[in-house]
Amino acid sequence: GESVGLHLPTLSVQEGDNSIINCAYSNSASDYFIWYKQESGKGPQFIIDIRSNMDKRQGQRVTVLLNKTVKHLSLQIAATQPGDSAVYFCAENFPALGYQKVTFGTGTKLQVIP
Amino acid sequence: DAGITQSPRHKVTETGTPVTLRCHQTENHRYMYWYRQDPGHGLRLIHYSYGVKDTDKGEVSDGYSVSRSKTEDFLLTLESATSSQTSVYFCAISENRGGNQPQHFGDGTRLSIL
Numbered sequence: 512g513e514s515v516g517l518h519l520p521t522l523s524v525q526e527g528d529n530s531i532i533n534c535a536y537s538n539s540a541s542d543y544f545i546w547y548k549q550e551s552g553k554g555p556q557f558i559i560d561i562r563s564n565m566d567k568r569q570g571q572r573v574t575v576l577l578n579k580t581v582k583h584l585s586l587q588i589a590a591t592q593p594g595d596s597a598v599y600f601c602a603e604n605f606p607a608l609g610y611q612k613v614t615f616g617t618g619t620k621l622q623v624i625p
Numbered sequence: 626d627a628g629i630t631q632s633p634r635h636k637v638t639e640t641g642t643p644v645t646l647r648c649h650q651t652e653n654h655r656y657m658y659w660y661r662q663d664p665g666h667g668l669r670l671i672h673y674s675y676g677v678k679d680t681d682k683g684e685v686s687d688g689y690s691v692s693r694s695k696t697e698d699f700l701l702t703l704e705s706a707t708s709s710q711t712s713v714y715f716c717a718i719s720e721n722r723g724g725n726q727p728q729h730f731g732d733g734t735r736l737s738i739l
């Protein structure tokens with residue numbers, strides 16, 4: 512198995528139900544946020560992103576919500592499927608000296624129960 | 626999927642030996658990054674490149690060096706590997722330096738230093 516997935520918070524969801532994965536970010540100056548999905552033995556895969564001038568963005572079966580007041584990001588997955596089982600983590604992007612700094616969260620493991 | 630190939634995918638070596646990991650991209654993206662992923666930590670930036678022969682340090686650069694002689698290739702070298710460098714290493718690419726674009730990742734190299 513993927514050692515990175517050990518000791519992560521786990522969300523168990525019944526197949527067909529909706530999933531909500533949460534992320535608290537750290538920097539109020541962050542201006543761009545990304546959600547990634549990482550399956551065992553694979554690299555992080557881009558799911559959806561959102562800029563700080565938006566509070567909601569929808570994709571195919573996924574929605575990202577951004578609450579800048581409390582520095583909180585959430586990923587909603589509709590009609591969760593077994594193939595959604597993976598580790599999900601958020602990333603925040605903020606302007607630093609001379610470049611854009613990206614900070615990645617440690618992730619939440621989503622387990623889909625068939 | 627972004628055209629990113631990391632090699633080798635797995636490597637076991639001994640303390641004190643030099644190790645070079647390769648990242649090859651077919652997207653012609655300007656920016657390339659090396660990260661390490663360890664349990665309990667989000668992805669941590671080792672080094673990044675913003676063009677051929679242009680590189681800079683990330684947050685965990687000690688013990689690592691990089692080179693970029695061609696747009697498509699970014700090499701990470703551990704001059705004298707230590708057990709603390711046992712990790713999963715990911716290469717990422719992006720077209721610009723971020724702020725409105727996600728980084729895309731390869732599938733990683735699992736490196737064990739005995």
